[in-house]
Amino acid sequence: PGIGKSTLLLQVAGLVAAQMAAAGRPVLYASGEESLPQIKGRAERLGMLDPNLLALATSRVEDVVEAANAQNPALLVVDSVQTLTSLEAEGLPGNVSQVRAVATSLLELCRRLGCTLILVGHVTKDGVLAGPRLLEHMVDTVISLEGDRRQMFRLLRVFKNRFGPNEELLVFRMGQRGMEVVDDPSTFFLGQRDPSLSGTAVVMAVDGQRPLAVEVQALVSRTFLSIPRRAALGFDVGRLHLLLAVLEKRLKLNFAQVDIYAKVGGGMKLNEPGLDLALVAAVLSSYYDVPLPEKSVLWGEVDLNGQVRPVAAQELRLTQARRLGFDPIVHPGEEKGGIATIAALQQRLFHRRHKAENGE
Structure with a gap:
């Protein structure tokens, strides 16, 4: 109505x-x-x-x-x-x-x-x-x-x-x-985003046959509750719980003392496995307080072992990301930009954190 x-x-x-x-x-x-x-x-x-x-x-x-x-x-x-x-x-x-x-x-x-x-x-x-x-x-x-x-x-x-x-x-x-x-709705849902802030990532999602660049946001903050809060907007909260469990198990992180909130920007609702990698990147970015590269884009399915698996319409996403000038393009696969595990993504964030602390 x-x-x-x-x-x-x-x-x-x-x-x-x-x-x-x-x-x-x-x-x-x-x-x-x-x-x-x-x-x-x-x-x-x-x-x-x-x-x-x-x-x-x-x-x-x-x-x-x-x-x-x-x-x-x-x-x-x-x-x-x-x-x-x-x-x-x-x-x-x-x-x-x-x-x-x-x-x-x-x-x-x-x-x-x-x-x-x-x-x-x-x-x-x-x-x-x-x-x-x-x-x-x-x-x-x-x-x-x-x-x-x-x-x-x-x-x-x-x-x-x-x-x-x-x-x-x-x-x-x-x-x-x-x-x-x-x-051209490819970047319509990004709005006036500020890429210099931590806790934000861009996913190249595919809805039907149309690739869309959508912002994923996460906020990791200290909690004062006995049971930390988890909230998701724009996707299933069960996916957030699952990915947080994978991060705690595979990356040895402790989320017991933090609240975690995540949402899809622009009011979009996404229900595709390619969202996983961008959601993980947004959570890690907020957790370490390290912003991702300004023109970075991510997609990929994260399984329970912490591996990043290919998703449908890989070539369509890759072509659109290159057309829009995204770089680096992080995705599952063997070619440039390919990533195999979330541990590799964590290492990239550590590297950016080290460069930021040393003024590089």
Whole structure:
């Protein structure tokens, strides 16, 4: 809720309406959530008012079918399937039978008219599509719009695509004129970071098929509690506990007297094994109070023996890191920049600490 689905779709509808004016086919935007004045007000703010863009506010799918038959639109946007009801099904809007009946009616309509249908669906608290699973099988493409309303960015992911590759990713920035595409999101999530501070590292993460440079931050501070605190933001806290156990065992470190906090910068959420090495580097950097090299970037999976293992899309990460001018590039492998264990990473930090203490 509030992530920007209606805003993005109204922008798409306005652009398609302008393009299809010459063909004589309009765009129909049907909403069961907003009134016509609300839709018009948003379109005015976005600068998307167009004579070829028609709007309909209704909670009955029969009204949508009747309007589409009369107008023969090139694009039909229905916002949302959970708010419409069908006379062919019983129950309240949003239940399984209603969602199935509404979706079936709209799909049959669009196949008959030869128009494109964008059907908005809500998600549950677990992040999965609400309603019957049949809905995902009926459509050709499943696209998810994600993000936090308190953050300025949105992520558009393709999970299913019958016409091309899936796992695509598009980054938007919420601006005054609606959703704006971030043309090169490679370094978008780094923000105004200060590389001279300890406890920060950059990971070259891969989300779908898109490499992203993301900052990982860690803070190791003395604790006055009997049980030290561990907190993680942007990734699973269980991963932090596991990596700290590996550091204590393999590097003979003692974290019993310190609190450790870690987060992924920029509001991103990462769930990939390549995050491990950068997280370890950030923790060690804060522990020894030694900043990493200004343009360094890391990625790699850390196993329970302290070894650094390769991860997927190695060449993609390496190519992007070189294109962005990162150096040194620390990653698993035999070539330049390759690292085999976290002990080798610790030795590099000791070397930087020694040079800093001697003014080199």
